[in-house]
Amino acid sequence: MHIVSRASTLQEAELLVLSGATALVLDLKGSHLSTSVPEGNTSAHNVADVTTSINRLRHIVDCAHRDEAAIYICLDDQSYSDSDTHQVIKLIRQICTTYDIEGILTGNPGLILTIREENIFTDVLLSPEALVLNRQAVVFWNELKVNRIFLPSYLEADEIEKLVDDMDGNDFYVTVFRGCVHKKIPSINSIDVVFCALCNIPRFYRTGVTAVSVDLGGEPCHWKIGLVTVIKTLLDMLEQGASDEEISRTAREGIECAELCQSGYLCMYQSSSRVLVKEADSRI
């Protein structure tokens, strides 16, 4: 099972690969696209995520490939306009051929269609924002020759299991940790929340999920490295035949928040929330 993490700098990429990450996702900034976004509309450029200039891409790719880790470039931007059409293609062709990356992360069917029509030979890793929740959606993307699918975080574990079982020939990626809370300074208005599914890793492993991902965006590097190390440890334990209880205990010790774990507040892929909605609906 692969471990996927976002990376921003060369140093971070090196450390993540050393910690056990087998695939890195990079956000690309400074790609000289003349989007029609008004100047100053920073929200359109994913500033929340740490970004990587194309000039530094070569070093990161070399570093990752040295340790046999894959590189995916995130081009999941809504702000492309008509005038960008040719430039986007030129950019993708450049990063796929010159830099020899493994694939593009996107959820834009128009962009994927263009990649196919322009005969750019690269894998596409489907972004979780593409909202693949059912078999029909998987077939929809298969028709665009997309077989690597990042599942959104609010599917239930049972549903993930069914999808993986039913849709042979696809690689499914799931997120097992998002956001951060327990060590973060609360901002003025809100506390960011964390969602965790480390206890589900044994289940995903047995189901045949291809990769688990840590989605910490622009959070400090040592948290990503810590989490990747924890996941690597869990996967090693699984291969050595550890029980689910042992894995669960190690995961809780790894993220140091046993109390939050017990509250259930952290857990992703649980069915309880949706059951509650259905119960409430039936009462109405």
Next chain:
Amino acid sequence: MEWALFIKRADELTQLEEDHQCWPSVVSPDCAIPYPASHDLSFTRVYYGTEFCEAVIPSTTELEECLFASLERGLSFTFVTPHVTDTYLDTLGACFDILSRNLEEAEVVVNDWGVLRMLKKRHTRLTPILGRVLNRSLIDHRKSNVTCLMYFPFRRFLWNYGVKRVEFDCPAQPWGIDLEKSALGGSLYFPFDCGVINNCFPGQSEKKNFMNIPDSIINRVIHQASAQIQE
């Protein structure tokens, strides 16, 4: 321009006849969008269904009731669907069968790529409309807004799938797209926008989850935060 009324139950249609003045009262007077006085409005279409939650997809009985109530009043019908898991795909399939049987032409708002494929392959009489969930946009009320429709290959992709119209929120600033040139129709929703933030999980806002966080944990978070500030 056509006016459509989004209803939750068939009996809401009777409000149009009984109390014609009642509906604009739900629209804030401070709403940035000017709307005509109620007596100038004439609804010619009904929206029925749900955009965001598969658990509240109407049953076939409810759909029929609403559909026939609309047809009796001479109103066109649009069925709104959310993004769905496999469990609810069959429910939607049954609803589409009813629409295909009873209408020459009906619109279906899709918010799931799988549902769009299902319409194209199995229910060709139904016209797909791209819903607000799939029309991914960045809305900033201080500046003009961007949408994935601004990218030509995306629009071409929609034409291939027979999408006739795209649904939009109605923010304070204009959209960065000329719909007339794009050969796609547009619908605006008001007064409420659909906003999604990074860590929004359906069902996670359930009161139980939030209220069950022990005080000791909250105290610890605050303690750690103050310790880090001091460092």
